[in-house]
Amino acid sequence: MAGTGFSQWFWNERFWLPHNTTWADLRNTDEASFPQASDLVMIFPYSIVLYIIRIFIERLFARPLGRKLNISDVPNRPPSSNxxxxxxxxxxxxxxxxxxxxxxxxxxxxxxxxxxxxxxxxxDIDRPSKLVKFSETVWRFIFYVGVFLCGVALFYGTNCPWKTEICWQGYPEKQMLTPLKYWYYHMELAFYTSCIVSQFFDVKRKDFWPMCLHHFATICLIAFSYCINMLNVGGLIMALHDLSDIFLEGSKLMKYSKYESLGTLGLVLFGVSFSLVRLVYFPFWVLYSVYFDAWRIVGAFPSWYFFCMCLSVLQILHIYWFSFIVKGVMTLWRSGGKVDDERSESECSASDEETTVLQHKIEGHGDASSSNGMTLRKHKQT
CATH class of the missing domain: 1.10.10.60 (Homeodomain-like)
Structure with a gap:
């Protein structure tokens, strides 16, 4: 009885759904399918499958590729005994x-x-080799490209990206769950669920615990938009965030492969795509639509206020992260520096080089944020 009472309280229609809409309006029928909270149980088996796919890609594709590119797999040398x-x-x-x-x-x-x-x-004794970090980056690059193409396919032939008010027409009971929307959402959710577990086995980052918190928040917000059938605007947000992540991971791959010029170009493209997508398109198209189009077409309801608040916080974070990108690009421009994954490596290598380290974290993925850190290093001759 207590469990039933809590469930009824938690899934109160007055909070989750627009006025004059009930959960009965979103039940699956022979003619139409809608997102169901019970669908989210599948996140766990999907995340296991995705993690297995990752292992195969890293071991059967990324590592052999890294060896052909002569990426070092030599562990770091310990210092002399003292x-x-x-x-x-x-x-x-x-x-x-x-x-x-x-x-x-x-x-x-x-x-x-x-x-x-x-x-x-x-x-540096316990730090992984560059080949290990290269393999992880290959996996993330492949995944981001895959889900971004899935997002493009989701909106192909529609005007949703440009006329964002379309995202709210017929919401929620006339917007159906298609197989593509189902798999797009579940791939994203499975990815971040697997990331929470795999972080304990992956390359240890300096922002380990903040990343765990971020992944959990991302899962909660994507799942939130799924439960209330905000799939159109939610899918749009995830797709636009995946775009800049592709350039970020691509620049790391070029850096590990010793194509410094292409790595620098990838970082510049990342900065440009980040600014255009998250500082122009996101606030002036997506947020505008969430704030005003949804209010005009659907009407206000409590979970909509919550969604608006979360996206507003995300936009503030976009501005904050962009300040680090500007500083990083300026440092790169002045020094002709190299791009390193600062979270994977400390300020060090065993060389005689002095380094000037500028850390910037670029987050934002899905309805919440994803975090990546890059470092711009200025190498001096000593």
Whole structure:
């Protein structure tokens, strides 16, 4: 009884649906299919299948390709044995600075560069090879291209992307669930569900826990739009976010393959697509339609207010992330720097190069955001 009471309270039609609409209006019939909350149970088996597909792509395609491109699979070399530095590393800090760094130099009669190099190598012992990171990036690139093409197919032959008010015509009981919409939504949901689990086995990022939170929020918001049949506007949002992710992952692939010019071009295209899609199209077409077209055509209801709030927060984040892109591109322009995946690698390699690191996180995918971090490095000769 308690479970039934909670279910009735949680799925209250006054919150979820427009006025004069009930869940009975969205029940499946022989003539029409609609999104059902029970469909979301399939996320879990789909995510397992998607993860298996990822393993096959990485091992049977990405790794052999990486080897042909001469991408290094050599693990990082450990530093020389040193009792003093080992103790500092384990009990005090993994990156000494200031007076502590100078004190270690005097104690060991080493230069600052030698001490810093030792700590860099120590931090890098457990970091994966470039081939492992290349394989992960290949998988993400293939997935983003695939779901973006699925999104294009979803709106092909319609004017929804340009006349966004069409997304609300007949909402919700006259907008049917097609097989393409079903698979598009479930592919996105399965991807982020698998990401939550795979993060514990993938390359460890500096933003590990924020990414877990982000993936969970993304799943919740995409599932939210599915449950209330906002598939048209939800699909449009996911497709436009997938576009810039393609350029981001593509630029990483070029970087790992040592095609620096193409990597730089990919980063520039990412910045351009990000600004056009998320700072122009998203607010002036999508958000405008959600705020005004939905109000005029459908009318206001509580879950619509919630949806508006979430998308407004997303747009604020777009502006915030764009500031990092501008700084990164300016740094790249001034220094002719190289593009690195800063979340995968710390400020280090075992070389004698000094690096200037600028981290920027670019997020936004689906009805929530997805996170990617890139670093622009300026290499100096010492």
């Amino acid at each position: 009792v003093v530095l080992e103790k500092v590393f384990k009990t005090i800090t993994k990156n000494p600075q200031g007076e502590r760094l100078q004190g270690l130099c005097k104690q060991l009669d080493w230069s600052e560069r030698q001490v810093q190099r030792w700590f860099r190598r120590k931090r």
